[in-house]
Amino acid sequence: MTGPAPRPTRLEQRLGVTLPLLQAGMGGVAGPELCAAVSRAGAGGVLGLYKEPPERIRRLVADTAAQTDRPFGINLVPEVLAPDRCRAQLDTAVGVLPERAFVTFYGLPAPDLLAAAVRAGLPVVVQVGTAPAAGRALEQGADVVVLQGVEAGGHLLGALPALPLLRAVRRDHPDAVLAVAGGIATGADLARAVTEGADGAMAGTLFAAARESEAHPEFKRRIVAATAADTVVTTVFDIGWPNRPHRVLRNATTAPGPRQPARFIATTTAPDGRRLPVPRYSAAVPSIRTEGRIEDMAMYCGDSCERITATEPGAALVDRIRAEYRRALRRTRPEHRRTPRHTRPDPARQEGEVPG
């Protein structure tokens, strides 16, 4: 029972989703099962393509498209690849994506790459961490800009919390479609962002803990058990993705002190089936394909872990967020209550559950 639908936000209208929530594309974590489960439930599922080669991208997209008739996205991270390899990822993906799909970038892409994505005709979502980068993304044709706050899990693009960043960008771009990333784990968090002027939000940690996520079970268990105080911003996990601070769960590798030797601490299976050693300080996330000292690896995790209390199936998670979002919006924004004023029940009796 979720109650009457609030007016769709511009993010929902632009991407064709029925809840203004995007699941972050997460390399090694967000595969076809998670992306499709989130998409079928009406939110924006996103495939993490990180360093995937073109032939795997074709398979991953086809596998996802076969599991959902609703919109879903792909995620590219231009800063971890040479420009021609990232362009090959984009060209391969747009060649096989259905019309209902969208493209997401982590960080402001080089102008020619962003222009190529815009020319492809699918909606383009760009995640940034500063107001100037948001302005450039919009100027260059991004349909949606995701504003990442410093409370976010994973690599960090800026230094401001999400809501102050949103306010700064909204002031200069009143009509832009803006979402926030960082700090979103409940429907109340999402409603707060929308009430503050966002058209929606993106969440990563929340979905990394979901049942269909390919994160290692020990990593999921630790997200569920953690509070914000268990996370730390560090630069130590720089092998494979240098020069970018990241928020992770504190562990032996993030402990203060001199850098330890970058010995192999785990093995993981590459997209082509080869077993690869994982050195301490690798940026690779522990996934279902990883064996070894999971607890010493890069467990990207946002402050939002504070409110993540279980590993849920993606569909149940999205349904729960939708119900919480509607309930919270009706409390904070009377215009979202569809019931005419004169027939509304006595507010004193509305405590707790809202009728579905």
Ligand SMILES: Cc1cc2nc3c(=O)[nH]c(=O)nc-3n(C[C@H](O)[C@H](O)[C@H](O)COP(=O)(O)O)c2cc1C
């Ligand atoms: C495990 C994990 C992996 C991530 N990997 C990616 C990635 O490959 N590409 C990307 O655009 N963002 C990635 N992110 C960052 C998200 O896009 C987003 O900024 C972040 O998850 C928002 O904060 P939250 O985790 O508190 O929801 C990752 C986040 C996490 C937690």
